[in-house]
Amino acid sequence: MSKDNVIELVQKDDIYEVPAKQSQNNTVIIAPHPDDEIIGVYEVLIKSNPIIIYSGNTEVKRREEALKLKDHTTIKGQMFQMSVPPIFLNKNSIFYFPDPTTELHPIHRQYGMMGEQMARGGMNVIFYTTNMNAPYIHEVQESDKKEDLLNKVYPSQKSLWEYDKKYILFEGFCKWIF
Numbered sequence: 819m820s821k822d823n824v825i826e827l828v829q830k831d832d833i834y835e836v837p838a839k840q841s842q843n844n845t846v847i848i849a850p851h852p853d854d855e856i857i858g859v860y861e862v863l864i865k866s867n868p869i870i871i872y873s874g875n876t877e878v879k880r881r882e883e884a885l886k887l888k889d890h891t892t893i894k895g896q897m898f899q900m901s902v903p904p905i906f907l908n909k910n911s912i913f914y915f916p917d918p919t920t921e922l923h924p925i926h927r928q929y930g931m932m933g934e935q936m937a938r939g940g941m942n943v944i945f946y947t948t949n950m951n952a953p954y955i956h957e958v959q960e961s962d963k964k965e966d967l968l969n970k971v972y973p974s975q976k977s978l979w980e981y982d983k984k985y986i987l988f989e990g991f992c993k994w995i996f
């Protein structure tokens with residue numbers, strides 16, 4: 819797939835910085851772990867050229883897998899850090915966070931609460947599920963392509979979705995109105 823759309827990221831310590839001129843009108847996916855972005859936000863991932871922010875605690879092996887995502891999609895960039903860079907904090911950005919109420923993983927809930935705080939602050943936040951245990955899930959079109967992408971990018975995690983197809987077949991998005 820073409821890499822023309824991929825922003826050149828400047829590596830500084832373990833932070834991959836996106837140039838400030840690219841900071842307007844972005845779709846920003848917050849994925850606590852590499853694979854959450856495909857499992858929970860595949861439909862957005864393939865149509866919105868998003869920037870993905872993973873936890874700064876992500877181990878090297880998982881980072882290396884995650885960075886292969888740009889070989890198969892038209893994502894704009896990937897970052898590994900604990901917070902949302904201020905350059906994205908404007909009302910033209912759309913943020914995708916794990917749902918703090920239906921997610922079970924404590925780290926997902928923690929990130930979800932960060933998203934809730936940003937939503938209450940007026941940012942455009944949409945919550946997603948990774949355990950598919952939410953009332954707003956729907957069937958994913960062309961889920962075989964989602965599974966194919968997961969297998970290509972995250973072979974180390976394959977045991978999660980190999981037998982439990984809910985991670986492949988469903989997805990769900992929810993916006994809170996305050």
Ligand SMILES: [Zn+2]
Pocket residue numbers: 850851854923926948
């Ligand atoms: Zn996760």
